[in-house]
Amino acid sequence: xxxxxxxxxxxxxxxxxxxxxxxxxxxxxxxxxxxxxxxxxxxxxxxxxxxxxxxxxxxxxxxxxxxxxxxxxxxxxxxxxxxxxxxxxxxxxxxxxxxxxxxxxxxxxxxxxxxxxxxxxxxxxxxxxxxxxxxxxxxxxxx
Amino acid sequence: xxxxxxxxxxxxxxxxxxxxxxxxxxxxxxxxxxxxxxxxxxxxxxxxxxxxxxxxxxxxxxxxxxxxxxxxxxxxxxxxxxxxxxxxxxxxxxxxxxxxxxxxxxxxxxxxxxxxxxxxxxxxxxxxxxxxx
Numbered sequence: 028x029x030x031x032x033x034x035x036x037x038x039x040x041x042x043x044x045x046x047x048x049x050x051x052x053x054x055x056x057x058x059x060x061x062x063x064x065x066x067x068x069x070x071x072x073x074x075x076x077x078x079x080x081x082x083x084x085x086x087x088x089x090x091x092x093x094x095x096x097x098x099x100x101x102x103x104x105x106x107x108x109x110x111x112x113x114x115x116x117x118x119x120x121x122x123x124x125x126x127x128x129x130x131x132x133x134x135x136x137x138x139x140x141x142x143x144x145x146x147x148x149x150x151x152x153x154x155x156x157x158x159x160x161x162x163x164x165x166x167x168x169x170x
Numbered sequence: 171x172x173x174x175x176x177x178x179x180x181x182x183x184x185x186x187x188x189x190x191x192x193x194x195x196x197x198x199x200x201x202x203x204x205x206x207x208x209x210x211x212x213x214x215x216x217x218x219x220x221x222x223x224x225x226x227x228x229x230x231x232x233x234x235x236x237x238x239x240x241x242x243x244x245x246x247x248x249x250x251x252x253x254x255x256x257x258x259x260x261x262x263x264x265x266x267x268x269x270x271x272x273x274x275x276x277x278x279x280x281x282x283x284x285x286x287x288x289x290x291x292x293x294x295x296x297x298x299x300x301x302x303x
Contacts, residue, residue, distance in 0.1 A: 095213065105172065
């Protein structure tokens with residue numbers, strides 16, 4: 028019986044990101060490879076270099092929280108003016124996408140406004156993680 | 171009369187009594203705040219700031235059972251983030267196994283949803299995130 032050779036886990040240099048084409052999510056040609064300017068990609072490789080896994084981190088811009096004083100919440104055009112100013116600000120900074128977390132408690136009032144402005148809900152459950160934290164116990168060496 | 175403008179950091183003290191001033195540390199190197207003023211009184215705020223997302227975890231099905239692969243990927247990502255002095259991240263997932271992983275590394279569920287927009291108001295594909303990350 029022979030044991031499998033250990034997998035290599037390493038941060039993939041930007042000049043190698045093209046190797047992700049056709050792998051995993053990137054088998055879908057409409058799925059963009061992240062920009063090296065705002066992302067880092069970790070690759071899992073077989074000893075022969077075949078990519079068998081990856082995970083990436085990217086910096087994004089969040090636009091939140093939106094707050095409007097109670098007395099002004101029904102003022103026509105206020106949110107749209109604020110969004111136009113925000114859109115211009117982000118556009119000047121070269122931001123192509125922006126995100127917002129809408130808390131469940133705010134959803135009844137915010138979601139309809141967000142939808143009208145063009146926000147789309149991203150499916151899935153959100154988690155906040157402190158990088159230094161680790162609730163996991165000692166692990167098994169990689170095989 | 172309503173005016174909309176970017177609030178200079180020198181005026182951030184005016185936000186202290188508002189929800190935004192209580193919800194987060196207003197570090198002017200990390201956040202931009204737009205305000206709507208009505209005759210000088212702030213009646214609306216909206217902030218923009220950077221957040222690091224960790225998304226798109228994918229392991230080839232044939233390699234998923236390899237002993238320790240997930241732990242090594244987690245350790246590798248932690249090292250990459252630490253090297254960049256990133257202290258906090260968010261992740262979004264539709265995959266139960268990634269949710270379990272997020273919890274195992276100390277993640278806490280955010281009671282809300284992630285929304286996305288293209289500020290340029292242009293058409294085209296919107297806000298692509300992997301469906302199983």
